[in-house]
Amino acid sequence: MIMASIFDIAGSAMNAQMLRLNTTASNMANADTVSSTEKGAYRARQTVFSTVMDNAAGGGVAVPRIVESEAPVPKRYEPGNPMADADGYIYASNVNAVEEMANMISASRSYQANAEVFSTTKSLMLRTLQLGQ
Incomplete structure (x- = not known):
């Protein structure tokens, strides 16, 4: 494997985890929002990762889409709320805040691990260049 492709793989994984962190942050920001209709209620979003296999470039991680949660939307009876419907x-x-926090921790650690791969590969390349001196 070419050393440059390691940078590409780690970089694509870091980009994917950053998108996952941003999606999780959006979910957390909308965790307490309400709507007057079930259709208008915020639904949690999740990133979908896929493997990119390319013999020429090596590979990496891609995010082909972001999907909405199929979990039911909670309905509460609050007739005094200005957002309440006619009933x-x-x-x-x-949004499940506990799941989102676990997702955030996982994405953060995955990002850190890929940053470490990036850093270690850079150090190994520099040491290899210093062997000839």
Whole structure:
């Protein structure tokens, strides 16, 4: 494997994890939002990763799409809420804060691991160049 492709793989993985972190942050920011309709309620989003296999370039990680959660949207009876529908119900987001925090920790650690791969590869390349001196 060419050393440059290691940088490409680690870089693509870091980009994918950054997108995952941004999606998780968006979910956390919308965790307490409500809507007057079930259709208008915020639904948690998740990144979908895929492997990129390319014999010429090596490979990497891609994010082909971001999907919405299929979990049901909670419905609460709050007739005094200005967002309530005609029957007095509001619809909250289906974001699970505990799952999102675990997702955030996982994405952060994966990002850090790929940054370490990047750094170690750079150090090994520099040491290899110094062998000839």
